[in-house]
Amino acid sequence: MSAIERPAWMGTPRIGTTVLRxxxxxxxxxxxxxxFLVVVSTSLATQADIDANGGYVIWPxxxxxxxxxxxxxxxxxxxxxxxxxxxxxxxxxxxxFCTVLAAYGLSRRGTLFQRGLxxxxxxxxxxxPGMIPVYLMVKNLGMLNTYWALIIPTAVSAFNVxxxxxxxxxxxxxxxDAARIDGASEWRVLWLVVIPLSKAAIAVxxxxxxxGYWNNYFGPLLYLNDSNMWPLQLLMRSFVLQNNITSxxxxxxxxxxxPQQAVQMALVVIATVPILCAYxxxxxxxxxxxxxxxxxx
Amino acid sequence: xxxxxxxxxxxFTYIPLLGNVIAFMDYVPFLGFSGSSWVGLDNFTMLFSDxxxxxxxxxxxxxxxxxxxxxxxxxxxxxxxxxxxxxxxxQRFVQSVIYLPHFLSWVIIVALFQQMFGGAxxxxxxxxxxxxxxxxxxxxxxxxxxxxxxxxxxxDAGWGTIIFLAAIAAIDGHLYxxxxxxxxxxxxxxxxxxxxxMRPIIVLMLILRLGDSLSVGFEQILLQRDAVGPGAAxxxxxxxxxxxxxxxxxxxxxxxxxxxGIVSLVLVLAANKLAHKLGEEGIYQx
Numbered sequence: 001m002s003a004i005e006r007p008a009w010m011g012t013p014r015i016g017t018t019v020l021r022x023x024x025x026x027x028x029x030x031x032x033x034x035x036f037l038v039v040v041s042t043s044l045a046t047q048a049d050i051d052a053n054g055g056y057v058i059w060p061x062x063x064x065x066x067x068x069x070x071x072x073x074x075x076x077x078x079x080x081x082x083x084x085x086x087x088x089x090x091x092x093x094x095x096x097f098c099t100v101l102a103a104y105g106l107s108r109r110g111t112l113f114q115r116g117l118x119x120x121x122x123x124x125x126x127x128x129p130g131m132i133p134v135y136l137m138v139k140n141l142g143m144l145n146t147y148w149a150l151i152i153p154t155a156v157s158a159f160n161v162x163x164x165x166x167x168x169x170x171x172x173x174x175x176x177d178a179a180r181i182d183g184a185s186e187w188r189v190l191w192l193v194v195i196p197l198s199k200a201a202i203a204v205x206x207x208x209x210x211x212g213y214w215n216n217y218f219g220p221l222l223y224l225n226d227s228n229m230w231p232l233q234l235l236m237r238s239f240v241l242q243n244n245i246t247s248x249x250x251x252x253x254x255x256x257x258x259p260q261q262a263v264q265m266a267l268v269v270i271a272t273v274p275i276l277c278a279y280x281x282x283x284x285x286x287x288x289x290x291x292x293x294x295x296x297x
Numbered sequence: 298x299x300x301x302x303x304x305x306x307x308x309f310t311y312i313p314l315l316g317n318v319i320a321f322m323d324y325v326p327f328l329g330f331s332g333s334s335w336v337g338l339d340n341f342t343m344l345f346s347d348x349x350x351x352x353x354x355x356x357x358x359x360x361x362x363x364x365x366x367x368x369x370x371x372x373x374x375x376x377x378x379x380x381x382x383x384x385x386x387x388q389r390f391v392q393s394v395i396y397l398p399h400f401l402s403w404v405i406i407v408a409l410f411q412q413m414f415g416g417a418x419x420x421x422x423x424x425x426x427x428x429x430x431x432x433x434x435x436x437x438x439x440x441x442x443x444x445x446x447x448x449x450x451x452x453d454a455g456w457g458t459i460i461f462l463a464a465i466a467a468i469d470g471h472l473y474x475x476x477x478x479x480x481x482x483x484x485x486x487x488x489x490x491x492x493x494x495m496r497p498i499i500v501l502m503l504i505l506r507l508g509d510s511l512s513v514g515f516e517q518i519l520l521q522r523d524a525v526g527p528g529a530a531x532x533x534x535x536x537x538x539x540x541x542x543x544x545x546x547x548x549x550x551x552x553x554x555x556x557x558g559i560v561s562l563v564l565v566l567a568a569n570k571l572a573h574k575l576g577e578e579g580i581y582q583x
Contacts, residue, residue, distance in 0.1 A: 006383055007470060009477040024378065025387065029394045031451070035409040038419055042412070056412060056419050102302030117299050124310045127562050130554035131534070132541045133316030134309060139326075141308075153309040156302045186298070215402035218516050222542060233404045240408045241520060268408050275400045282400065283393045 036272075043067055043265035050261050067262035071270065076228075077235065081270065083147075084214060084231040088274075091151040091213040096206050098156050103164035104190050124158045131222075138223060149223035150216060160205050167201035168194055207282050214274055232271055240264045320552040326545075340552040350553060352528065353536040356442070360532065361510040363446045369506060371450055372457030373499065377491060379458060380465045392462075395455025403516045406452050410444075411435060435521070438529035445514055445521075460498060468494035500577045508565030511557045533557045 006012075038056055044067075045053075045060035071077045106118050134153060143149040171194065179189045195202065217233035224230060227238075320340055322333045344350050375395070382388040398406065413419050414434040421431035434444060472490045481489065515534040522530040531539075533553060541550025 007473065009474040021378075021382065025382065025391050028375075029391060032394050032397060032455070035413055038412055039409065053422070056417075056422065058419075098301040098305060101298040101300075105298035117303060120303065121306060124306055126565065127314070127558060129310055129313035130317060130551065130558050131537050132547060132551045132554055133313035133319070135542055136316060136319075136326075136547070137309060137313045140329075152305065156305045158306075161302065190298070211400050215400075215404075217402060217404050218519065221519075222538075233402050236404050236408070237520065241404065241411065242523075264408075265412070268405055271405055272401060275397075279393075279397065279400065283396065 039265045039268050043262050043269050045262055047262075056261070064262075067266040068270075070263060071266055077232075077267065079228070080230050080232045080235040083229065084233070087147055087150055087216075087231055088210050088213040090147075091155070092206055092210045094151055095155045095160075095209045096202065099160045099205065100164060100195065100202060101190075102156065102161045104168055104194050106161065107165045107168040121158045121161055125162075135222060144223055145225055145229070146223075147229070150213070150219040154212075154219070160209070163205055164198060164201050167198045171197050203281065207278050210278065211275060211282075232267075236267050236271055240267055317551060317555045317558075319547055320555045322548055324547040324551070326547070336548070340548040341556075344549050344552050344556075347549075349527070349531065350536060353531040353533050356529070357511055357513055357532040360442050360445060360513040363442055364449060364513065365506065365510075367446050368450050368454070369503070371454040373461050373495065375454060376458040376461035376465060377487065380462060380491075392455070392458070395458070397455070398452045399456035401452070403452075403514075403520055406448060407517070407520045410448060410451075436524040438525040441521075441525045441529045445517060448517060449514060457502075460502065461495060464495045464498040465491060497577050500572050500575065504565065504568040504572055507568040508561055510564060511561050 038058055041057045041060050042050065044063050044065065045057040046062055046064045046066075049057050049060050049062065102121065106114065106121065108114065138144060138149050138153055143152065175193055175197075176189060179193050184192065215233060216231075217237060220229075220231050220234045221237075224234075230238075316330075319330070319333070321335060321337060322330075323336045323339075324330075324333045379388055379391060382391070411418065414432075415421070416431070416433070416435070418435075420434070424431050434440070437444075468490065472494070473486055476486050476490050511533055513532050513534075515532070515538075518530055518532055518535055519538070522535060527535075527539075534557075537550045537554045537557070540546045540553070
């Protein structure tokens with residue numbers, strides 16, 4: 001616990017105020033944590049437990065990982081997890097590649113058409129073309145029912161370019177000059193100077209991109225007709241929200257054994273875990289990265 | 298180096314922007330852009346005589362209004378409250394807890410709400426075991442817009458505090474000191490120092506919100522539209538999706554999307570102008 005640094009002008013708060021504030025904070029945290037607790041507990045409960053509690057469990061009496069075992073049993077769920085991971089990894093890498101290149105290119109003053117290109121990129125912050133024309137574009141390019149449709153159209157966002165560009169502009173220009181005097185090409189400067197020095201910004205943007213790709217469900221809904229290609233979010237939509245889990249094409253053989261409710265909640269847990277893993281890294285840099293990037297832009 | 302980004306923006310932002318011409322066409326995918334015939338403003342006339350469009354329009358405005366009134370102030374108040382927590386370790390912990398829902402997908406959020414407030418959810422089980430009749434929270438068209446707003450608050454209010462906390466942190470401590478010497482208590486300090494210090498950023502966020510006022514929770518609504526029916530849940534974005542992609546009325550759907558885009562752009566520009574008039578910076582300089 002860090003020491004309390006109360007400014008001299010601020011009087012000592014009354015005990016009552018402090019207690020009320022504390023209660024407020026606890027309620028605030030509970031509002032976020034409680035739903036997760038219920039979901040995790042339900043996913044780990046046995047059918048008897050769930051039945052006794054009427055559909056949900058706050059603290060399971062006997063733990064069971066049957067639901068998770070069933071999900072990872074080489075079924076459609078396993079496949080969509082792999083698909084989701086693939087889209088997230090490839091999408092993030094491709095987006096970062098385009099974004100960092102653009103950010104560096106646009107940060108260099110006096111290069112060919114620099115101002116014009118910057119305006120070209122920034123203008124897209126103001127307007128979007130709308131859903132239908134983009135859909136038709138994707139269709140005309142023959143990308144319907146391919147994973148590229150989920151990655152390429154949204155790969156570059158002017159906002160991300162602006163954030164990373166702001167960071168690069170903060171690098172002292174002497175470093176670039178030194179590298180060039182040593183005979184480094186633009187690509188070498190990018191690789192050896194720019195990228196190492198703006199790692200933090202690139203990491204934050206990368207994590208945000210990854211979260212976006214992982215969470216995307218409208219893209220697949222719009223562009224993928226084949227349910228065998230569905231990533232996790234879309235599968236979850238149909239299993240958890242539309243309760244299709246017992247339909248004829250049940251991907252989970254022997255569905256009578258573990259509790260349905262548990263399987264559904266286990267899916268929610270699985271979709272949340274990657275976010276939780278990335279979360280410490282996100283919180284570490286996000287406010288800093290967001291604010292400096294946005295203000296300088 | 299800028300080439301990949303420029304090509305992608307050209308392909309998926311600028312060219313589709315021109316693709317909006319099909320709002321003025323009887324677009325047949327089989328015939329393509331060059332083969333389809335021009336119909337002038339027919340699509341718009343059709344749109345304006347379609348009660349479903351007006352219903353979607355009115356739903357959109359109602360949801361925006363609800364969000365402005367109920368959602369918008371929450372992050373500001375939360376930021377002020379969190380800023381009052383002096384132990385920085387506690388403050389950081391609470392912050393990282395309340396930021397979390399922002400990073401979850403709408404599918405997960407809706408699933409969580411279903412689990413808490415659905416027909417067989419935690420709340421209703423509690424009510425039933427205590428002899429109170431269960432509530433239809435997730436599937437009630439009457440209160441659907443309120444539900445959307447509450448879900449939005451749960452997901453994003455914590456995240457929204459970041460920028461306001463930064464604004465409060467940037468306020469000069471001497472102002473508080475001076476105010477205290479002049480005899481201002483906590484409330485007066487809030488009213489005369491904190492709030493004016495946050496004003497530029499509040500105006501900025503308000504402008505951004507206004508510019509987005511015709512885009513209300515598309516993914517969120519799409520997930521829950523079936524439960525309450527289009528009468529209560531159709532908004533402009535879902536109208537475009539169902540008419541265009543699902544039903545193949547490309548012309549009218551594009552017309553609706555184009556209308557939405559233009560109105561949004563005008564709203565941002567107008568709000569920014571207003572901000573300049575009020576002496577604030579807005580999102581960009583004149």
